[in-house]
Amino acid sequence: MSVYITNYEVECNAGDLTSLMKALYNKESKITIDTNYINGNEPVGLGKMKDGNFFEILINKVSNVLKDSNLNDFKDTLLIVGSSVGGMRESETIYFRDGNYKNIDPSKHAISVISETLDQKFSFADTRAISTACTSSANALLLAKRLIEVDAYKNILVVGADALCHTTVCGFHALGVLSDSPCRPFDKSRNGMNVAEAIAVLLLSSEKSDESIEFLGAGASSDAHHITHPDPEGKGAIAAMSAALKDAGIEPSEVDYINAHGTGTTANDSVEALAISQMFNNCYVSSSKAITGHTLGAAGALEAAIACETIHQGIIPPQTGLIEQENSSLNIPTAPIDSKPCYVLSNSFAFGGNNTSLLFGRAK
Template sequence: MNNGQIYIHAMAMNSALGETKKKQIATLSGREPATMCLESGWLNDGKETVVGRVKGCLPEIEATFIHKNSRNNRLALSSLLQIKTQIERAIKQFGAERIAVIVGTSTSGISDGEIALAANFPDDYHYHQQEVGNLGQFVADYFAISGPTYTLSTACSSSGRVFLSAKRMLNAGLVDAVIVGGCDTLCKLTLNGFHGLEALSTTVCLPFSENRKGINIGEASAFMLLSKHKNDSGLALLGVGDSSDAHHISAPHPDGKGAIEAMQKALQEAQLSRDDIGYINAHGTATKLNDAMEAKAIYSVFADGVPVSSTKPLTGHTLGAASMVEALISCLVLTEKLDLPEQINDGCFDGSLAPICFVKKGQSLKYPAILSNSFAFGGNNISLIFGVCDV
């Protein structure tokens, strides 16, 4: 394994899996249902669609941050508060100027802008609330962090690319710790955009099924604290691979060219072979083109030797937060020794897809390294490998 690992010192999320680690584990283990639900009111033509909604109340943001008071930032705060102690400890240890904030989003505070537009822009609304960079600025301001701060927005790979940026910054010695994360909130703009592409499903999505009809959109926040200093658990980011094949503005390269490159680069950086990977968390959107491309790409690199599943039927596609949510799911499988997330569909696997190996019920992790894929519009691809190192 690569000796330059980046260690994960804290992590937390809030999604349709649940708002606490206990609930998330229960949902991943099948003991509690995910909060996926059929709703109306989102689509302009009046049709219904399934969304992955966060349940429960979100924390309030104090008046000091009035131009950063958006649902997206409140959702982010619901995760950040769970790791506040570890973040404050890092600030005390390294100094506020030696910590970076690198986050990803695609919607930011757009939902607040939609509400404000309908109400003729009330006095408490400011356009800054829906700027893409607002999320990163809020996190830095909330913790009074003065190190490098920025927000990435590369569609569905946004919060995956933060790991690449964080790793480069840590290896360059510019900072000692990085808060990485992603957050996206349900909004009409996104839902109607995907509906216009005829990509939304009116049932819980069915990745890799011959009956798949499209995606479910979800909302979520997920954050981690990274450092090159060893932790007690050994949980680490082992490798990152990226590519930009730029095949099409919304459709993936049919042969998975960029996806293959991203997975191969992640393996190379981690100094692992395909036989060292115990599970692949697929991008698995349940669209016709993505699933066909991803199955072909995975088979090209791993053949049928590694169990694969998509967790999007449990969370929805959380867009800019998806990479971080699925990274955190992968880390929970590693640290909590959970069974691999079962591939959820209707049992009618698409026989025209490359014959990859899907997770079976009750299957456990055979090798202590997990690869997680995220493939975005414009051919912006990211593959992450997580594992447990000797400490």
């Protein structure tokens, strides 16, 4: 059974989807420098959304998808949420306000608080919450695809959502991988990543609409090389990309564009570039994280929406921040490419060697 993405909405540091795609095509980084997260006022580049209540923005985005879809309600729709932060920011707010943990509600700290909040508002048939670090919402999409293919559900709403919080920023700082400027994926002089926040909402269906993008393939792997570093030979990344292509019945030569995981860290970019160069000859490659930062558990869903919109608009986004390319075998555009891509692959890689690749195409 075919699976289609029929509707989607996002919110991130660059704004909504229209503003985000404009920033991608115009190479306008939306990373800001902040000194409020690391002890000693150390500057770090972050991707912060506009001011507002995170859950109010989330509910608004889901409402828009419901309004713009052909569904009267979500009573027969499964909700799958992918997140790595869940309610952590609310817990932090209480802790910093009170100076202790006593008033923190554990039930509002968990990953499932996002799905529970949305279910209370919209009454879904059932809900699931997935947390696999930076592949969380990519794996939510993979699961949704599998469930629709076996006719378990006709419609599934996938939400990727992570709020910016001190715990994650300080955690990545402890690993020594944060940049004090907008990240520069695949650049020889890149110096780290930018932690960011985002919300992405995608409605998947077994029925095609006029504007549908077909969700053709999904592949996952676990190279289990190291808790934070990828396998230096790229075996896990290759396995995930290969599985997505096999699932779709697509050859590597048919892929027009890869939205790379491309975090701007030394380890990730070199390994991902190696893996891509071993599988693909001349398809375009760029990372949207130079604009959005790394939105953690929301990244897979956010970048799936970017992949779908790239197909809709027929223009491949250039790489922002690239000064001197490290791996010359990659075909990284530095200006928008008007090529009307048919097949777009989106990569998400996470701690523990958890790798997920998703393939999207024009609905036939």
